[in-house]
Amino acid sequence: MRSAFDFAPFRRSTVGFDRLFDMLENSGTGQAQENYPPFDLIRLGENDYRIELAVAGFQPNEIDITAQQNVLIVSGKKKEESDNKGSDYIYRGIATRSFERRFALADHIQVRGADLKDGLLAIELVREIPEAMKPRKISIGGEQPASQQTLEAQREAENA
Incomplete structure (x- = not known):
């Protein structure tokens, strides 16, 4: 389609x-988009972002975060609880099902870190544009930029 x-x-x-x-x-x-777990996308600054996922009931060892090229995959698999084998739930509203959430990342977005606190998984992201990709002024007429002239002057001083 x-x-x-x-x-x-x-x-x-x-x-x-x-x-x-x-x-x-x-x-x-x-396939239809999955709505679990709910999440927020937050822009903290020009190049800083945070993804917050509501993962109540999950422990840090039950959540896996994988950063591949241009994709961030957050998955969770709840371990079987042996403590509640004898328990008879009248109503179970806290979801403990497995999940996988994928986020498409733009070029040069890096995962800085993750933290789990109060049932919220916060993943910090930063856009780190390589120096070669940043805008630079191109002069007309064959003149080199000042930074290039400085580099060549340093090389000549080292060779002398």
């Missing part, structure tokens, strides 16, 4: 966004 929106005009006028358009076109297809 194709998306109701046609991305062809954007594909013609952009370079390197194929992955984004593919993701947008395929987002409505496939």
Whole structure:
């Protein structure tokens, strides 16, 4: 099933966004989205983010966080509780089912760390753009940027 929106005009006028358009076109297809566990996405700063997942009842050793290229996978598998074998639940409202939540990450997003406190799993993310990818001023006429001139001057001093 194709998306109701046609991305062809954007594909013609952009370079390197194929992955984004593919993701947008395929987002409505496939299996239904799972709503468990609920989560919040928080922007802390220009390059800092946090994902908070409500994982009440899970211990840190029952949760697995895997960062792959452009994908963050958070999964949880509740261990069998032997303590409550004799217990007879009248109502069980705290979900203890296994889950897997996937988050698509933009390029250069790194997982800084994770913490579990009061039933909330907080995953800290940061965008770390490599120096070579940051914008730089290009001069016309063959002049080198000042930083390049400084590097060459240092090399000449080392060779002398």
